[in-house]
Amino acid sequence: MDKIWLILQREYLTRVRKKSFLVISLLAPLLLGASTIGVGMLNSASGPDIVAVHDASGQQVASHLADTEDIHFVPAPAGSLAEAQAAFQKAKPKQAALLSIPASFGLDSAKGIQILAKGNVPLKRRETISKAVNKAIGELKMARSGLQQATIDNLQAKVDLAAINLDERGGKRNDVGATTGMAYVLSILVYMFIFIYGVQVMRGVSEEKSNRIMEVMISSVKPFQLMMGKILGIAGVVLTQFALWLTLSWAITTVVLPLVMKTDKPVAAAAASPTATAGAAATASPAAPGNSPAVAAASPSSSEKAAATPQPGQPFSIWSMLDGLPIGSIIGGFLFFFFGGYLLYSAMFAAIGSAVDDQTDAQQFMFPVTIPLILSYIVSINVIINGDPNGSLAFWLSMIPVTSPIAMVMRLPFGVPTWQLLLSGALLIAGFVGTTWVAARIYRVGILMYGKKVTYGELSKWMFYKG
Amino acid sequence: MQNPTSRPILEARDVRKQYAAHTALSGVSLAVPEGSIFGLLGPNGAGKTSLIRIITQITGADSGEVLFRGERLNPSHIGQIGYLPEERGLYKKMKVGEQLLYLAQLRGLPRTEAVQRIKGWLERLDLKPWAQKNVEDLSKGMQQKVQFVATVLHQPSLIILDEPFSGFDPINANLIKDEILRLRDEGATIIFSTHRMESVEEMCDSIALINRSRKVLDGPVSQIKDQFKTNTYEVEGQGRLLVVHPDFEVVEQKERANDHFYARIQLHTGTTPNDLLRFLIGQVQVHAFRERIPSINEIFIQRVRETMPESLIEETAS
Numbered sequence: 001m002d003k004i005w006l007i008l009q010r011e012y013l014t015r016v017r018k019k020s021f022l023v024i025s026l027l028a029p030l031l032l033g034a035s036t037i038g039v040g041m042l043n044s045a046s047g048p049d050i051v052a053v054h055d056a057s058g059q060q061v062a063s064h065l066a067d068t069e070d071i072h073f074v075p076a077p078a079g080s081l082a083e084a085q086a087a088f089q090k091a092k093p094k095q096a097a098l099l100s101i102p103a104s105f106g107l108d109s110a111k112g113i114q115i116l117a118k119g120n121v122p123l124k125r126r127e128t129i130s131k132a133v134n135k136a137i138g139e140l141k142m143a144r145s146g147l148q149q150a151t152i153d154n155l156q157a158k159v160d161l162a163a164i165n166l167d168e169r170g171g172k173r174n175d176v177g178a179t180t181g182m183a184y185v186l187s188i189l190v191y192m193f194i195f196i197y198g199v200q201v202m203r204g205v206s207e208e209k210s211n212r213i214m215e216v217m218i219s220s221v222k223p224f225q226l227m228m229g230k231i232l233g234i235a236g237v238v239l240t241q242f243a244l245w246l247t248l249s250w251a252i253t254t255v256v257l258p259l260v261m262k263t264d265k266p267v268a269a270a271a272a273s274p275t276a277t278a279g280a281a282a283t284a285s286p287a288a289p290g291n292s293p294a295v296a297a298a299s300p301s302s303s304e305k306a307a308a309t310p311q312p313g314q315p316f317s318i319w320s321m322l323d324g325l326p327i328g329s330i331i332g333g334f335l336f337f338f339f340g341g342y343l344l345y346s347a348m349f350a351a352i353g354s355a356v357d358d359q360t361d362a363q364q365f366m367f368p369v370t371i372p373l374i375l376s377y378i379v380s381i382n383v384i385i386n387g388d389p390n391g392s393l394a395f396w397l398s399m400i401p402v403t404s405p406i407a408m409v410m411r412l413p414f415g416v417p418t419w420q421l422l423l424s425g426a427l428l429i430a431g432f433v434g435t436t437w438v439a440a441r442i443y444r445v446g447i448l449m450y451g452k453k454v455t456y457g458e459l460s461k462w463m464f465y466k467g
Numbered sequence: 468m469q470n471p472t473s474r475p476i477l478e479a480r481d482v483r484k485q486y487a488a489h490t491a492l493s494g495v496s497l498a499v500p501e502g503s504i505f506g507l508l509g510p511n512g513a514g515k516t517s518l519i520r521i522i523t524q525i526t527g528a529d530s531g532e533v534l535f536r537g538e539r540l541n542p543s544h545i546g547q548i549g550y551l552p553e554e555r556g557l558y559k560k561m562k563v564g565e566q567l568l569y570l571a572q573l574r575g576l577p578r579t580e581a582v583q584r585i586k587g588w589l590e591r592l593d594l595k596p597w598a599q600k601n602v603e604d605l606s607k608g609m610q611q612k613v614q615f616v617a618t619v620l621h622q623p624s625l626i627i628l629d630e631p632f633s634g635f636d637p638i639n640a641n642l643i644k645d646e647i648l649r650l651r652d653e654g655a656t657i658i659f660s661t662h663r664m665e666s667v668e669e670m671c672d673s674i675a676l677i678n679r680s681r682k683v684l685d686g687p688v689s690q691i692k693d694q695f696k697t698n699t700y701e702v703e704g705q706g707r708l709l710v711v712h713p714d715f716e717v718v719e720q721k722e723r724a725n726d727h728f729y730a731r732i733q734l735h736t737g738t739t740p741n742d743l744l745r746f747l748i749g750q751v752q753v754h755a756f757r758e759r760i761p762s763i764n765e766i767f768i769q770r771v772r773e774t775m776p777e778s779l780i781e782e783t784a785s
Contacts, residue, residue, distance in 0.1 A: 215552035
């Protein structure tokens with residue numbers, strides 16, 4: 001055991017002390033931060049489109065036009081349409097369109113309204129404006145028929161379709177966007193890390209082999225100890241990298257980002273994170289402008305949810321998305337399934353590394369190992385994210401040990417029954433014990449085998465060699 | 468066995484090892500006397516490496532047993548054995564000092580003691596300035612020295628060296644040779660696997676010759692040489708040598724300038740060297756007269772040739 005520990009230490013330290021490790025560990029969160037800032041900047045730079053409204057009808061349509069998420073209506077300067085056009089051309093900040101309501105316009109003959117813009121008006125913008133105008137006309141008509149403004153407001157239906165996850169304690173509200181995003185992020189992390197570090201295990205083994213240090217090593221330790229020491233040492237590297245990334249990403253997105261972005265835009269998102277700095281929390285203001293659709297209003301936990309969805313004009317924090325998800329089981333499940341999957345696959349990668357003399361020969365053996373990894377990712381996306389996360393195909397994908405590390409992690413944010421987690425976990429443990437046993441048998445023969453063209457038949461024979 | 472005065476540190480009894488379609492060792496028995504340098508000889512593919520890998524516990528024997536100081540070989544002996552394989556290598560991206568420490572610790576040496584010994588060895592082999600350098604920055608000869616240090620750092624009582632001089636320039640080869648002799652004098656036993664016979668003759672106390680998975684010869688070098696003597700004498704002298712005699716037979720004769728000659732003459736049984744001398748003195752002027760002792764190289768080649776047909780026959784039969 002202490003030999004495994006010695007080997008683990010060496011594998012860990014030689015990798016962690018490499019410059020490339022430091023660079024990747026620092027660069028990845030910086031890139032994440034930079035892209036978040038970039039997206040935030042673009043978001044805040046564009047903001048809602050400004051549409052000037054030239055209302056010559058005298059019906060006060062303009063004042064009843066309600067801003068939407070995408071469009072902010074401003075009155076055009078009074079005067080003729082030509083003057084309004086001239087002002088539109090010169091307007092600063094730039095205006096997206098000029099909505100002209102002609103003098104001939106009447107509530108009962110709503111004709112002649114025009115959108116003037118440079119170039120084509122996108123379909124979506126036309127629909128949004130059309131809806132806003134319709135709503136305004138409706139309100140004006142209701143007012144004409146003698147209804148009080150309060151009554152009118154009361155009549156407006158505010159539809160909010162909330163999905164409630166009954167498995168969660170207290171029937172928490174589910175944010176589909178955040179859940180799906182989480183499922184994507186977690187599964188791609190598992191996929192990437194298993195792949196990247198599995199290949200590192202393979203390289204490490206074949207390096208030892210081509211360095212010809214293997215014989216010295218094997219005369220000191222058992223092949224199994226050498227293999228496990230390497231696999232666990234590299235697992236330590238992965239965990240270190242995770243920890244660094246999380247810490248740095250957190251620091252960048254919640255400490256640095258609000259400082260960069262706080263100048264003129266409200267920072268709402270960061271406030272949702274309990275760890276957000278006091279400065280960021282202080283600048284937080286209610287979601288603006290207008291009501292954000294679907295999520296913000298009339299939900300059982302609207303106050304805590306409001307910040308969870310990115311608001312226009314605000315940098316959003318990825319951390320706030322975590323609210324309302326089964327965080328405990330996600331973190332625990334993620335670590336377990338990542339680790340189990342990594343052990344399972346890296347044992348196979350170690351066996352490949354031991355069997356081949358150089359990296360180029362490794363390709364043919366990598367294929368059958370990477371296929372289940374890639375397939376489980378692609379199939380899982382279709383079955384779990386685009387399909388039913390609790391369907392039978394999803395269930396089976398998350399039970400089979402070669403696919404479960406990715407499939408189960410993808411299902412985690414949607415909530416998985418405990419018995420399934422336990423069963424899948426047990427199967428994964430059985431899976432990697434079995435795989436490691438087979439891999440170790442190939443490994444112990446392969447590491448001392450030089451200059452032999454290895455075939456699948458050969459590999460299967462090695463499994464039955466006597467020690 | 469060969470040397471009754473010292474008990475064997477290592478004993479192999481009827482060791483067999485079979486790979487899929489190839490027999491590596493078929494019933495090899497040998498004993499390595501403690502405190503000696505033991506040459507394990509044999510042509511390529513004879514089974515030397517297979518035997519060494521069994522002794523170093525890299526693989527196990529199919530049958531038979533290996534005893535270390537009378538005890539069945541087991542993992543607790545790893546710390547008492549040092550092994551320098553023929554295929555040598557180190558972790559290229561690791562510092563020399565760290566690498567030696569790592570390998571010594573894997574052999575069970577405590578850290579502080581290892582650090583002390585590494586210092587001593589690096590100084591003795593002029594490697595001290597390189598301790599903090601990566602292995603890949605060292606010349607091949609220096610890497611070999613580092614490997615040698617790694618092999619003996621934990622003060623093993625049995626040191627197995629597979630072709631230890633390959634890749635060394637003559638100066639470093641001498642340096643290593645002196646270290647090997649010093650280790651032997653300090654009480655270590657050295658198994659020395661090679662097919663370079665001159666170093667065997669120079670250094671080995673006993674040898675075992677393996678050919679085609681079998682041991683074909685073993686014993687102390689001097690005994691083996693005695694055993695392979697052919698009762699042949701070398702004569703150099705002046706005059707005309709003409710041997711027609713029932714008791715002697717000329718194996719080889721060379722005429723040299725100024726009426727000089729060289730001859731190898733074999734005595735038939737019952738004839739003494741003095742009989743030959745008397746005969747020669749009557750005929751020519753004798754400048755030199757010595758017994759011809761076969762070199763290990765000759766014995767090696769002779770034994771390998773002798774054992775070849777037999778094993779070939781066996782192989783076809785099986």
